[in-house]
Amino acid sequence: MKRLRTWQRPLFGLLVLLALIALGVWRMGGERPGVSLGPQQRVETTNPKVGIHTRLTDEVEVWKIKRTLEMVREMGAPWIVEYFPWAYVESEPGRYDWTHADQVIAHAHRQGLTVIARLGFVPQWARPKETTPLYLDEKNFDQFANFAVKFVERYRSQIKHLILWNEPNLALEWGYASPDAARYTALLKATYPRIKAIAPEVQVLAGALAPTLAPPGDEFAVNDLVFLQQMYDAGAGAYFDVLAIHAYGWHFDPDSPADPEVVNFRRTELLRALMVKNGDSEKTAMITEGGWNDHPRWTRAVRPAQRILYTLRAYEIAQAEWPWLEAVCLWALRFPWDQNSYQDYFTFVRTDFEPKPIYWEVQRQTRGELP
Amino acid sequence: MRRRWVLLGGLVLGGLLAALWGGAGEQSHLLLPFLRRDSTWQAIQQRGLWRVGLDPSFPPFELLDATGKVVGYDVALAEALAASWGGRVEIVAVGFDSLPDTLKAGKIDSIVSAYPFDERLTQDFLFSTPYFEAGLRVAVPTASPIRQLADLSGRAVGVEWGSLGDMVARRLQREGMVLKLRSFETPEQVLAALLDQQAVEAVLVDNVSLRQAQARGLPLVAVGEVLESIPYVIVLPLQAVELQQQLEAALQQLRASGTLAELEERWFSGQPAVQ
Numbered sequence: 328m329k330r331l332r333t334w335q336r337p338l339f340g341l342l343v344l345l346a347l348i349a350l351g352v353w354r355m356g357g358e359r360p361g362v363s364l365g366p367q368q369r370v371e372t373t374n375p376k377v378g379i380h381t382r383l384t385d386e387v388e389v390w391k392i393k394r395t396l397e398m399v400r401e402m403g404a405p406w407i408v409e410y411f412p413w414a415y416v417e418s419e420p421g422r423y424d425w426t427h428a429d430q431v432i433a434h435a436h437r438q439g440l441t442v443i444a445r446l447g448f449v450p451q452w453a454r455p456k457e458t459t460p461l462y463l464d465e466k467n468f469d470q471f472a473n474f475a476v477k478f479v480e481r482y483r484s485q486i487k488h489l490i491l492w493n494e495p496n497l498a499l500e501w502g503y504a505s506p507d508a509a510r511y512t513a514l515l516k517a518t519y520p521r522i523k524a525i526a527p528e529v530q531v532l533a534g535a536l537a538p539t540l541a542p543p544g545d546e547f548a549v550n551d552l553v554f555l556q557q558m559y560d561a562g563a564g565a566y567f568d569v570l571a572i573h574a575y576g577w578h579f580d581p582d583s584p585a586d587p588e589v590v591n592f593r594r595t596e597l598l599r600a601l602m603v604k605n606g607d608s609e610k611t612a613m614i615t616e617g618g619w620n621d622h623p624r625w626t627r628a629v630r631p632a633q634r635i636l637y638t639l640r641a642y643e644i645a646q647a648e649w650p651w652l653e654a655v656c657l658w659a660l661r662f663p664w665d666q667n668s669y670q671d672y673f674t675f676v677r678t679d680f681e682p683k684p685i686y687w688e689v690q691r692q693t694r695g696e697l698p
Numbered sequence: 699m700r701r702r703w704v705l706l707g708g709l710v711l712g713g714l715l716a717a718l719w720g721g722a723g724e725q726s727h728l729l730l731p732f733l734r735r736d737s738t739w740q741a742i743q744q745r746g747l748w749r750v751g752l753d754p755s756f757p758p759f760e761l762l763d764a765t766g767k768v769v770g771y772d773v774a775l776a777e778a779l780a781a782s783w784g785g786r787v788e789i790v791a792v793g794f795d796s797l798p799d800t801l802k803a804g805k806i807d808s809i810v811s812a813y814p815f816d817e818r819l820t821q822d823f824l825f826s827t828p829y830f831e832a833g834l835r836v837a838v839p840t841a842s843p844i845r846q847l848a849d850l851s852g853r854a855v856g857v858e859w860g861s862l863g864d865m866v867a868r869r870l871q872r873e874g875m876v877l878k879l880r881s882f883e884t885p886e887q888v889l890a891a892l893l894d895q896q897a898v899e900a901v902l903v904d905n906v907s908l909r910q911a912q913a914r915g916l917p918l919v920a921v922g923e924v925l926e927s928i929p930y931v932i933v934l935p936l937q938a939v940e941l942q943q944q945l946e947a948a949l950q951q952l953r954a955s956g957t958l959a960e961l962e963e964r965w966f967s968g969q970p971a972v973q
Contacts, residue, residue, distance in 0.1 A: 623756075625794070632858065632882075632883040635860045
């Protein structure tokens with residue numbers, strides 16, 4: 328072996344040092360080498376409507392993304408809802424970073440899951456300063472539509488369902504602008520035709536309304552039943568394919584009858600009745616959020632045993648009684664980190680990936696192991 | 699030469715102080731606490747009142763009595779702590795999830811509300827040492843031969859279905875421990891299965907339910923280590939270092955004098971544990 332000359336030795340040492348530093352940075356960057364997609368999987372389940380909302384938006388480690396989606400499959404849920412924030416992908420106009428979305432969608436696809444993609448969260452450049460990322464001026468609806476089109480162009484072969492916006496009947500979800508069904512309908516009108524023009528097979532979900540009994544004139548929210556009718560009155564019926572429904576049970580069991588004055592799981596039936604009344608009986612619906620919470624101190628929570636019973640029954644109702652409902656994606660499988668609030672008691676799996684009993688019981692149900 | 703060293707030394711010292719005082723930002727209180735005034739403690743002393751935030755919906759720690767007055771273990775604890783520095787307590791009722799924001803906004807001086815320690819919040823708040831461990835325990839009848847976790851192997855163990863105890867029991871099974879697991883819908887049913895029906899030989903139950911049962915005279919004992927720790931602590935503003943010191947001294951005194959144990963006994967025995 329040829330020996331290095333004297334002047335070459337420090338240079339060689341420097342190169343070795345740089346290589347070691349680069350290796351260290353790479354290892355600390357959270358990206359584990361060798362997180363392969365793995366073999367193509369298929370969801371085994373007795374109930375093809377079972378789904379769950381994942382929360383991978385801020386999950387940066389690929390192995391955690393993969394493990395989360397494996398656990399969805401192993402639970403027997405063929406459906407997930409996942410959030411793809413516009414601001415994360417297009418932080419500057421026309422510059423797209425699809426890295427994270429690519430990872431989530433590729434792993435979900437490999438696990439045999441059907442992804443319902445929720446789009447929202449406005450980048451700074453598309454809204455006035457001093458507004459929250461949920462604020463969007465009507466003049467920028469086209470920008471949102473542009474992003475939706477880019478998303479569909481990229482993932483058309485893997486994603487067939489898109490939810491446009493979230494809980495538009497809440498001021499919070501509009502950056503504290505007044506919730507307005509006509510305005511939301513304008514967003515649908517700006518976006519829906521452009522998606523269908525490039526991918527007519529993609530199903531556009533609208534609604535995803537927050538279940539609320541807000542009185543008329545409330546500053547922060549509009550009753551979801553009222554808002555849906557106002558959407559139809561504004562012409563929204565021609566600008567979505569599937570109604571997205573949020574079906575929280577609070578402390579009511581899932582067989583509590585539907586009642587306009589009550590927020591419970593069967594409020595879903597009231598939203599469905601509005602669809603039928605407005606001539607949309609041929610369309611389907613999907614529950615894209617919902618479920619029960621077993622926080623020991625939250626006023627809307629139930630006991631852990633009730634949560635399990637109610638959840639199993641909810642999946643059963645969807646399969647046995649609601650032929651017009653395609654999926655029930657409850658909130659939520661797991662958070663990337665503890666919220667340290669009642670929100671943690673909506674999850675099926677802890678942040679450290681330990682399954683809660685509800686996870687095992689749903690798995691038993693989808694495997695047909697329950698009596 | 700000497701002047702140059704003096705100048706250099708001065709620059710280094712000045713830079714160090716600047717970094718500690720301003721440059722360290724949020725963490726500066728950790729570096730130079732003696733340079734910061736504890737405005738919370740000063741305000742408490744000036745008004746003679748310690749404004750304590752709690753959510754009165756979690757008996758026996760905090761609840762409303764028949765007259766609508768906020769009472770409970772935490773209220774009694776706060777009063778005993780304030781008495782140690784000659785002060786009084788003003789209770790401010792706040793929803794549990796809003797307590798940290800209310801403290802941050804300066805509307806209250808502290809949270810005393812069966813609040814679990816949260817490591818992630820140490821950048822925003824100071825905490826007392828734990829005054830109550832609410833975590834998961836193995837509980838058995840006092841005459842039981844079971845003395846530690848390993849003794850559960852091969853035995854019938856009761857849990858509340860879906861609870862933390864249920865989760866841990868399933869984890870022990872996955873790790874190879876043979877447990878005959880029996881599920882019940884409430885902690886009260888779990889304890890009844892242990893004592894009345896003798897359907898199980900041990901239970902995994904939260905320490906609040908266990909202490910309630912013990913305080914009512916039921917012959918139960920916790921064995922082994924805490925399986926999942928949930929320590930309740932008092933939460934303070936980040937700069938309240940003097941208040942923290944006062945509270946620590948007072949807590950130690952209450953612990954040593956047996957007052958904490960008395961408060962537990964008084965407030966836990968009033969709650970039904972086995973129906």
